[in-house]
Amino acid sequence: MTHHSTARPHAHGLVLYARSRALPGTVLALLAVAALTTVGAQVPEVYLDPAQRIRAEALAPVFxxxxxxISTYQHSPALDATAVRPWPPRRLAHLTVLTLIAGLALVLATPSASDFIGTWGLLRNLLGGVGVALAAATVIGARLSWAPTLVYLTMLYLSRGDALGRAHALWAWAAQPGAQPWSWIPAATAFLVGTALFVTRGPLPENGRD
Incomplete structure (x- = not known):
C-alpha cells in the first residue's frame, strides 16, 4: 500500500509536468516533421544547395x-519554484525522451537521408541543434529559442561543406558528411553544453513578456 501511495503522486507529477510543457503537442510536432520529411524525400530534385547535394530534408533535424x-517554455515559473522534487532530473528526462523520439523518427523517415550528409549526419545535426536550442532557451527564453537555432544551422548548411581541412570540419560541422569524425566534436560539445545549461538553470523566465 505504501508503494502505491508514493508511486501515484510521482506519476501524477510527471503527467502535470508533461502537460505544463505541452510535451504531447511537441511529440506530435516531431512526428509531423518526420511525416513531412518522408514526403519531401520523394522529390529528389529539391536541394538546399545543389552544388553540395544537400537535400531539403536536411532541415528536418533543425525543425x-x-x-x-520551444517545449522547454515554463508556463508558470512561480508555481514551478514551489515544487518539492528537484527539477534537474525532470529536465534531463524531458530532453532525453524528446531527442530519442526525434532521432528515431528521423531515421525511419529518411532511410536514404541526404546524398551528402547521410543518416549519421542528420543525427549529428539533431544533437548539435538541440544543444543550440537549449542554450538559447536559457539565454533568450524558450519561445525565441528557435530563431538562433534556425539561423545558425541554416548558415552552416550553406557554407562550403565540401571544403577540406580539420578546421573547416569543426566550424562548418553541420554541412559535413556524417562520416567526418571532426564534425562530431562541435556537435557533441553544443549538445553537452546546452544540456548542462538547461538541466542546471532551466529556461529563462519569461513572465515579463506574457
Missing part, C-alpha cells in the same frame, strides 16, 4: 531541434 527548444 526538430527548434520544437524541442
Amino acid at each position: 526538430a531541434a527548434c520544437a524541442i527548444g
